């Protein structure tokens with residue numbers, strides 16, 4: 001058993017942490033970036049490209065660095081800690097994940113160079129308002145027509161869709177709304193005729209859009225993977241996303257815990273540091289326990305995400321996300337509580353961590369959803 | 385022993401219920417229910433309607449516009465008001481400074497301030513907390529120095545809720561720097577238009593402007609604006625905080641939110657049906673309802689006991705109401721957020737209502753801010769940790 005990072009991975013961690021820490025030392029820099037039209041700065045995005053982070057998870061044969069889940073964990077955690085607003089998750093982890101898993105060589109050749117050098121970006125336009133967390137619930141349709149398909153439907157809360165040049169869109173080529181079979185992925189340029197994006201800020205300081213597809217034509221070679229068989233790909237993209245979210249949440253919780261312990265040492269009431277009150281010490285300890293439980297499950301998710309067996313993978317990822325969600329809520333709420341009034345303000349950076357943790361809980365499955373999934377499969381402890 | 389309301393109490397409940405639901409504008413009540421921002425005018429409109437009926441301050445002494453209601457009737461009134469999503473009569477006016485002036489103020493102050501407090505012609509804010517004095521309020525540093533017929537006040541207040549709307553602030557200031565902590569504090573009424581006052585907004589975690597910092601720089605306050613005796617302000621503040629705590633369980637608000645969650649769950653898609661079909665979700669909701677029922681009975685026991693208590697002394701049992709009441713309010717906001725699910729992420733959708741699905745979730749943009757904002761209820765009004773200390777000491781004798 002070995003939980004240590006390799007030398008290269010440690011180097012990667014140092015690099016990303018250093019970049020994130022220097023780029024977003026405080027709220028002022030963060031607010032400036034969020035104030036940009038797309039919610040982040042192109043210049044910073046290009047810096048991520050120069051650091052090689054945009055090419056990290058792609059195969060060396062395709063010009064990438066061949067990074068695996070551990071590399072994603074390291075990057076997501078470091079960016080999460082600093083609340084970095086760049087669409088790394090939407091474009092590289094989700095969009096890039098779909099390409100990695102399903103794109104033909106021709107599609108990779110056409111898209112990866114731009115993605116890796118920062119000149120183009122992806123968004124993963126899968127979720128729909130009625131679907132909640134059910135990945136097979138797709139009402140958007142794709143009708144076969146001469147030379148391609150026509151897409152109709154509406155995708156909801158597509159992260160960073162306004163910053164994307166290309167969207168990975170799921171649509172039904174056959175079957176009923178909640179069938180497993182019959183879903184197909186398409187590559188749809190953001191400027192395709194009939195595609196509109198209504199973008200808005202999200203409650204965690206990020207951005208998303210509702211994407212409407214009205215009779216959008218895409219040629220046959222826009223199909224990503226096999227027609228009607230996209231659900232397993234979508235599941236794997238989301239599993240990769242869950243690993244990144246778990247890691248990001250750990251980064252956020254770690255930062256919040258540090259902020260809180262520092263505050264307990266410095267804030268004085270009744271003539272003493274409030275950290276001298278045992279009631280608060282114990283809460284800080286409970287936060288620490290929750291953080292370590294979350295860290296363990298982020299590592300577990302990272303190790304299990306490439307398991308061959310789909311059910312084993314699904315249970316493991318759900319278990320991880322459920323634990324992360326629970327820890328995130330506990331750590332976030334307690335951090336605010338122990339800060340008193342300051343914790344309730346946007347001027348306190350930890351409030352931004354708290355908000356992001358809350359939206360992570362609602363992304364790709366909340367606690368009840370994932371707990372139920374673990375319960376409905378074989379669970380984690382076998383009977384004999 | 386009888387838990388049921390008498391026929392008279394039931395008739396009273398019907399009367400107030402009908403009034404709230406027919407006389408207070410539906411738009412204002414919808415804003416409260418949906419967690420949308422109320423304009424200053426909304427508070428004023430609502431409170432004026434109550435005041436015209438004689439119901440803005442039923443708990444005040446009758447000679448100042450109160451009603452001779454029983455404790456149970458007062459309780460019914462507040463519960464119905466909250467369940468109808470009527471904005472609470474401005475707390476700072478009706479539950480804080482009003483009762484203090486009515487109890488400890490002089491006749492001139494009563495005549496000058498009380499009518500305008502209850503009609504909300506004057507908007508009051510609470511200037512107690514300071515950057516260095518939160519839970520340890522008695523360590524406050526703002527100073528008031530007597531110069532002839534004025535005090536000169538210098539210092540800083542913070543977390544001043546809705547201070548941006550305020551005409552007046554009731555303020556604790558140190559008048560005897562030599563005295564020990566609680567002993568040298570006075571209770572002053574300060575005109576917010578006085579030269580030397582600066583109000584700086586603080587944006588809260590829900591992205592709204594709810595609280596402020598108030599800087600006092602050489603502010604002249606006429607001596608006639610001292611309430612009661614100099615250096616006795618701490619006693620009045622304790623009286624005020626005790627009043628604040630009994631009303632703080634907000635059971636009616638939690639009930640209103642639970643009812644709303646139930647209505648919304650029936651139209652919120654989940655799986656092949658709606659969230660209402662999800663028994664796990666309903667069990668979680670029911671768990672909160674069960675605790676809320678227990679708290680409601682506890683609150684009624686505290687109310688019943690009040691009849692025989694000295695009203696100037698805080699009842700440590702009110703700390704139970706504060707702890708559980710705030711936890712349950714927070715629990716309801718967590719359920720609301722769960723119900724909204726991923727549709728809670730958008731801060732605002734400009735084209736909400738664009739299609740059927742969108743209008744089904746048009747409510748969801750306030751779920752997260754409501755959840756964020758309600759974290760405050762375990763912090764203010766004496767934090768829940770402080771309430772634990774109160775119970776440990778005053779009830780358990782530890």
Ligand SMILES: Cc1cc2nc3c(=O)[nH]c(=O)nc-3n(C[C@H](O)[C@H](O)[C@H](O)COP(=O)(O)OP(=O)(O)OC[C@H]3O[C@@H](n4cnc5c(N)ncnc54)[C@H](O)[C@@H]3O)c2cc1C
Pocket residue numbers: 267269270274277279280337338339340341342344509510511512513515517518519520542543544545546588594595760763764765766767768769770773
């Ligand atoms: C939204 C909001 C609105 C407010 N509105 C007003 C207003 O209008 N006017 C006004 O005057 N004030 C207002 N307050 C201030 C409020 O009363 C204070 O925030 C509260 O008293 C806590 O003080 P603090 O924020 O300084 O936290 P601190 O007192 O610094 O507390 C920090 C943490 O330490 C804990 N703690 C402190 N002492 C102890 C102890 N002895 N034992 C165990 N734990 C302890 C607290 O529980 C908390 O978790 C408001 C606050 C908020 C959040």
